[in-house]
Amino acid sequence: MQTRRIPNKPRFEYVTEKAYELLLEYGYDSFPISISAVLGELSGYVTCLSWNEAKPILKSEDPLHLKELNADGRVLRINGNQYLIVYDDTIDDDHHNSWTIMHEIGHVILGHLTEFDIGELSRSGLTDKEYEVLEKEAHYFAAEFLMPTAILRYFSISVEEIALLFDVSEDAAGRKYKRVFEATYMPRQYTKYENQLIRNFSKFITVGIDEAIYKGITASFSRRIKFSSFCRKCFHCHSYINDDSAEYCPYCGESIAGKRQSQGLFARFREEQELIKSSGIEHIRYRYMRDFTIENNKKITKPRICPVCLNHQIDKNTDFCHICGTSLYNKCPKDGLLASYSGSFCPFCGRKTTSGNWYSNFEKKYKYYLEYSNKVPPELIEYPYWEYVKHHSMLYNDNMLDLLSSLIYSTAFIDDNDNIYIYMDNGRTAEIVNEHINAIRVILEETDQVQDRKIEVIGGYAIQ
Numbered sequence: 001m002q003t004r005r006i007p008n009k010p011r012f013e014y015v016t017e018k019a020y021e022l023l024l025e026y027g028y029d030s031f032p033i034s035i036s037a038v039l040g041e042l043s044g045y046v047t048c049l050s051w052n053e054a055k056p057i058l059k060s061e062d063p064l065h066l067k068e069l070n071a072d073g074r075v076l077r078i079n080g081n082q083y084l085i086v087y088d089d090t091i092d093d094d095h096h097n098s099w100t101i102m103h104e105i106g107h108v109i110l111g112h113l114t115e116f117d118i119g120e121l122s123r124s125g126l127t128d129k130e131y132e133v134l135e136k137e138a139h140y141f142a143a144e145f146l147m148p149t150a151i152l153r154y155f156s157i158s159v160e161e162i163a164l165l166f167d168v169s170e171d172a173a174g175r176k177y178k179r180v181f182e183a184t185y186m187p188r189q190y191t192k193y194e195n196q197l198i199r200n201f202s203k204f205i206t207v208g209i210d211e212a213i214y215k216g217i218t219a220s221f222s223r224r225i226k227f228s229s230f231c232r233k234c235f236h237c238h239s240y241i242n243d244d245s246a247e248y249c250p251y252c253g254e255s256i257a258g259k260r261q262s263q264g265l266f267a268r269f270r271e272e273q274e275l276i277k278s279s280g281i282e283h284i285r286y287r288y289m290r291d292f293t294i295e296n297n298k299k300i301t302k303p304r305i306c307p308v309c310l311n312h313q314i315d316k317n318t319d320f321c322h323i324c325g326t327s328l329y330n331k332c333p334k335d336g337l338l339a340s341y342s343g344s345f346c347p348f349c350g351r352k353t354t355s356g357n358w359y360s361n362f363e364k365k366y367k368y369y370l371e372y373s374n375k376v377p378p379e380l381i382e383y384p385y386w387e388y389v390k391h392h393s394m395l396y397n398d399n400m401l402d403l404l405s406s407l408i409y410s411t412a413f414i415d416d417n418d419n420i421y422i423y424m425d426n427g428r429t430a431e432i433v434n435e436h437i438n439a440i441r442v443i444l445e446e447t448d449q450v451q452d453r454k455i456e457v458i459g460g461y462a463i464q
């Protein structure tokens, strides 16, 4: 094999591409990524042992010389295409160890042990500079694999949420946050895989994030104490609540503290355990919003599309939809304006807000299409990336608002020949989607081959 010189600088684009390639190859569509699942996928050529496991197997007091070299983990190429990873399990920190393993997998996937004619990675066989470049690449690989920038950039997220959603340490989350949201240097759109990756995770982004964060919080006692406000479950309706200042459930109006105050410690603990085990309800974020600048550079956020009638002629002076009269602000009669558009109750006092029932109606209708698969002929299977198509039209300019608004209440299926059937709520929106069918093809083609496939729009499948 031709051996190459180790590059002078880390190849960030190449590393990102490799990380995304692997995420796509194994079809990951939710977070956090489980390291044991990854090791399972790689089991044909990667064996991973903890330092203590490796001792009797390798008949060594210090497997791969981890302690001697003061290394958290190492990877060794053993005959041909077989690799052995050993990590230091005397470090009592799951996040740290997962990261170490992912880092070592990075060395394997990036070809560090095959491309550069080095049998093992250690400082002794390499110059400091060379060693540093390979270390940085493996590190970057672990970061992109566990918390892909493409996904992070797709919605707004805090450091704490990154740690909880991707199940990484706060330290790793903080560094990632800085790099993605605060660095002046950030590669242009990364790789040809970026859209495919967003597409694969699009359903998770719509209905999986709150639950993943809640599970991240309740997984360990220390995280529960530290992060319990980031995502809670309503005692009354079991909704996930991600507004950390809320005192009342925005979805049912009940006090979040519930009846806990009056109970004894043991009863409260038991109630909490039951709540954690119960299945939660994830709510849909109304994502069709826009910031408007008003006097004194103040910003206000309003729907860019009326959720009731889909009218999108909305400007900064529109307080009520001029077609159907829906209030475009979500105001509490007592506390004034609220920032959030999710829910129908004030998170500070539990009163019903001016958005009235629109949020619950919107959500009911939206979920109706998400769960539509039992209403179509059995030979049709759900097109799993329709959420991506729905939201992707948002990235286009305002000329597409017609299409974007029509797609809100829709779903899609494919048949045996991969033909696509788009189910629309009524004849009018079906007509609009038909008019824009070429734009839909363009969006689909970014991540899928649809040239020879039929796309049919079916209207009139409104919620009963």
Ligand SMILES: [Zn+2]
Pocket (backbone or CB within 6 Å): 234, 235, 236, 237, 238, 239, 249, 250, 251, 252, 253, 254
């Ligand atoms: Zn509730």
Ligand SMILES: [Zn+2]
Pocket (backbone or CB within 6 Å): 306, 307, 308, 309, 310, 311, 321, 322, 323, 324, 325, 326
């Ligand atoms: Zn309206």
Ligand SMILES: [Zn+2]
Pocket (backbone or CB within 6 Å): 332, 333, 334, 335, 336, 346, 347, 348, 349, 350, 351
């Ligand atoms: Zn209020």
